[in-house]
Amino acid sequence: MRGKRAVVLGGAGFVGSHLCERLLDDGAESVLAVDNLITGNEANVRTLKPRAGFQFVNQDITEGLEVDGPVDFVLNLASPASPIDYANLPIETLRVGSIGTENALKLAEKKKAVFLMASTSEVYGDPLVHPQKEDYWGNVNPIGPRSVYDEAKRYSEAISAAYERSRGVNVRIVRIFNTYGPRMRLNDGRVVPAFVGQILRGEDFSVFGDGSQTRSFCYVKDLVDGLVRLILSDVRGPVNIGNPREMTIKQFAEAVRAAAGGGGQIVYHPLPKDDPKQRQPDITRARTLLGWEPKVALEDGLRDTIAYFREVAGRPSGA
Numbered sequence: 508m509r510g511k512r513a514v515v516l517g518g519a520g521f522v523g524s525h526l527c528e529r530l531l532d533d534g535a536e537s538v539l540a541v542d543n544l545i546t547g548n549e550a551n552v553r554t555l556k557p558r559a560g561f562q563f564v565n566q567d568i569t570e571g572l573e574v575d576g577p578v579d580f581v582l583n584l585a586s587p588a589s590p591i592d593y594a595n596l597p598i599e600t601l602r603v604g605s606i607g608t609e610n611a612l613k614l615a616e617k618k619k620a621v622f623l624m625a626s627t628s629e630v631y632g633d634p635l636v637h638p639q640k641e642d643y644w645g646n647v648n649p650i651g652p653r654s655v656y657d658e659a660k661r662y663s664e665a666i667s668a669a670y671e672r673s674r675g676v677n678v679r680i681v682r683i684f685n686t687y688g689p690r691m692r693l694n695d696g697r698v699v700p701a702f703v704g705q706i707l708r709g710e711d712f713s714v715f716g717d718g719s720q721t722r723s724f725c726y727v728k729d730l731v732d733g734l735v736r737l738i739l740s741d742v743r744g745p746v747n748i749g750n751p752r753e754m755t756i757k758q759f760a761e762a763v764r765a766a767a768g769g770g771g772q773i774v775y776h777p778l779p780k781d782d783p784k785q786r787q788p789d790i791t792r793a794r795t796l797l798g799w800e801p802k803v804a805l806e807d808g809l810r811d812t813i814a815y816f817r818e819v820a821g822r823p824s825g826a
Contacts, residue, residue, distance in 0.1 A: 509534035517585035519547035543567040568607040578618035583611045584625040591696030597655040604659025612670045621677045624667040628684040638787040641745045651781040684749025684788045688727030689815035702763045703816045711771035716778030718757035723787045725750035726808035729801040736797040749788035750801040766809035
């Protein structure tokens with residue numbers, strides 16, 4: 508990355524802020540983080556602001572996107588990403604996946620930059636194929652409660668591929684599976700912060716359905732390493748990045764309990780509509796083409812994540 512200039516859209520978000528930090532650590536000359544803070548948090552990049560070459564801009568990419576000077580990489584991570592967020596922000600989710608993605612592609616085309624589209628395992632929907640390979644087309648309800656996110660990401664992949672075919676944009680597509688780590692929002696509704704928040708408040712674990720549905724959890728630093736390897740490669744077509752260690756939500760609750768040194772009982776609630784029953788990446792492409800696979804054990808990642816949430820919970824409001 509030495510001497511390279513990158514624009515990270517959604518750069519104040521959970522994953523985006525870690526990516527900005529990694530690019531700077533790898534010697535990038537310039538990293539511009541763009542975020543309208545609708546779900547991101549400027550505090551996530553607070554420690555980056557004093558660093559040479561880093562800049563933060565509060566901007567909505569659906570309103571347009573102009574950047575001065577040369578750009579080597581445009582990395583699009585701009586989107587609400589948790590069920591609570593896209594339930595509360597359905598139109599915004601669709602607009603950033605469509606209008607925002609096209610504005611990002613236009614910037615990459617203008618600057619002749621490598622374009623990374625951060626897609627999601629949600630494009631597979633409630634999968635009928637297990638584990639999920641990149642050539643699986645998915646099982647998605649196009650008008651269900653999760654569709655605003657699922658279809659926004661499917662469209663963003665489609666328009667990225669179209670810009671590559673018709674306009675020669677140098678596109679990379681990554682399908683991100685469940686990721687966790689420091690800088691997640693404690694109230695964002697995803698299972699890791701939900702369980703940890705319940706531990707910190709002395710509450711029971713809320714499990715939806717019977718807890719037999721499966722997920723595969725990847726630590727954020729492993730994910731970011733995969734993203735960097737992908738943008739520096741010549742790999743075309745979608746690439747799954749995630750941890751293939753599959754476990755049920757009940758097993759995951761026990762892992763969180765063990766890492767935290769305590770926790771309440773499991774209380775069951777009705778399963779949300781269209782909630783996937785299984786989720787596990789096939790990472791053969793990432794292993795063979797990028798030399799990537801996750802390195803951080805779940806137990807170690809959970810300890811770091813829980814420590815972060817405990818620190819955040821102890822800060823004064825607004826700090």
